[in-house]
Amino acid sequence: MALTNWPALHGEAFQGQRVLVTGGAGFIGSHLAEALIDLGAAVVVLDDLSGGSVDNLADFSGRAGDRLRFIEGSILDRAVLNDAIAGCGVVFHQAALGSVPRSVEQPVRYHEVNAGGTLNVLEAARAAGAERVVFAASSSAYGDSETLPKVETMPVLAKSPYAATKAAGEALMRAYAASYGLDTACLRYFNIFGPRQNANSAYAAVIAAFAKALLAGERPVIFGSGEQSRDFTFVDNAVQANLLAALSREPIGGAVLNVACGQRVTVNELAQMMAAQVGRPELTPEHRPERAGDVMHSLADLTRIQQQLGYEPIVTLEQGMAPTVAWYEEVLV
Numbered sequence: 001m002a003l004t005n006w007p008a009l010h011g012e013a014f015q016g017q018r019v020l021v022t023g024g025a026g027f028i029g030s031h032l033a034e035a036l037i038d039l040g041a042a043v044v045v046l047d048d049l050s051g052g053s054v055d056n057l058a059d060f061s062g063r064a065g066d067r068l069r070f071i072e073g074s075i076l077d078r079a080v081l082n083d084a085i086a087g088c089g090v091v092f093h094q095a096a097l098g099s100v101p102r103s104v105e106q107p108v109r110y111h112e113v114n115a116g117g118t119l120n121v122l123e124a125a126r127a128a129g130a131e132r133v134v135f136a137a138s139s140s141a142y143g144d145s146e147t148l149p150k151v152e153t154m155p156v157l158a159k160s161p162y163a164a165t166k167a168a169g170e171a172l173m174r175a176y177a178a179s180y181g182l183d184t185a186c187l188r189y190f191n192i193f194g195p196r197q198n199a200n201s202a203y204a205a206v207i208a209a210f211a212k213a214l215l216a217g218e219r220p221v222i223f224g225s226g227e228q229s230r231d232f233t234f235v236d237n238a239v240q241a242n243l244l245a246a247l248s249r250e251p252i253g254g255a256v257l258n259v260a261c262g263q264r265v266t267v268n269e270l271a272q273m274m275a276a277q278v279g280r281p282e283l284t285p286e287h288r289p290e291r292a293g294d295v296m297h298s299l300a301d302l303t304r305i306q307q308q309l310g311y312e313p314i315v316t317l318e319q320g321m322a323p324t325v326a327w328y329e330e331v332l333v
């Protein structure tokens with residue numbers, strides 16, 4: 001299903017290596033696990049299935065054979081984590097609770113899983129002698145600053161408990177690199193989308209929510225004018241950033257790196273593009289009052305990740321839209 005031919009990009013770079021993907025039954029984690037399998041790695045997936053599903057592993061578990069090990073368990077369970085991490089050189093830490101509104105309702109739970117769980121992952125990695133932890137950080141760290149594009153040197157201005165937990169994770173990554181020589185990287189994802197992103201959650205990301213509405217023959221709902229813009233990023237770009245971070249010969253030292261496409265599209269343009277993609281251009285968006293706390297514009301500067309990891313976006317928004325909508329058609333219709 002993947003758009004990208006990973007072996008064509010990275011050859012046998014992970015042949016014979018064991019890696020851990022926490023949250024690997026989730027949206028981004030499962031794409032990463034799939035790419036790693038295709039690159040020859042032995043992949044351990046640790047996921048408590050609170051947000052993910054084993055269905056996300058089904059596309060590639062057959063061809064993975066015994067190189068894929070799925071452990072249903074939590075990053076809060078240290079014994080399970082120690083078992084999962086044994087023999088792994090690189091840990092891709094994707095597990096987290098992801099919804100901003102839910103984090104406002106459950107700040108303590110979010111802190112426990114996202115910040116406490118990240119500390120557990122770092123401790124387990126240190127104890128196991130892993131070489132590097134690559135962390136799924138978030139562009140929510142930029143808060144509602146109006147400066148564009150977002151550059152990693154800008155201050156962290158977390159506005160939600162979710163953003164605060166992700167910022168805490170970044171601080172821990174930096175601290176472990178400095179204190180213990182465990183190399184770490186913080187990849188700040190910007191609006192990642194693609195197949196396997198949950199559309200049934202009340203907090204579904206905008207592309208998932210639009211796909212669900214359009215495929216049900218309903219008009220997509222936009223909160224506010226729709227002139228808010230985002231740097232929508234197809235999931236393969238996030239996978240590519242993770243692979244490049246894992247393969248870096250230079251220490252990354254806890255650096256924060258934006259992961260995006262480097263282009264912004266308004267929510268109105270997105271709705272139009274998606275309606276055309278499903279063949280229902282007449283389903284124009286329905287506008288509702290703006291939601292408090294919504295950031296108006298978001299756009300990443302990619303200079304640092306280009307310089308440090310040689311990252312370039314490999315799939316555009318337009319290229320990523322067709323397989324995304326096709327996947328929603330398969331699971332929702």
Ligand SMILES: NC(=O)c1ccc[n+]([C@@H]2O[C@H](COP(=O)([O-])OP(=O)(O)OC[C@H]3O[C@@H](n4cnc5c(N)ncnc54)[C@H](O)[C@@H]3O)[C@@H](O)[C@H]2O)c1
Nearest residue numbers: 023026027028047048049050051052074075095096136192
């Ligand atoms: N999707 C985005 O646009 C985006 C943007 C910024 C950051 N992120 C981060 O990327 C990562 C992956 O996000 P996603 O969009 O794939 O979300 P997702 O919910 O599909 O994946 C997260 C996975 O973590 C698992 N998980 C949650 N708590 C766990 C625990 N205690 N122990 C083990 N597993 C646990 C869930 O079951 C799920 O499978 C997350 O850390 C998220 O914060 C995502």
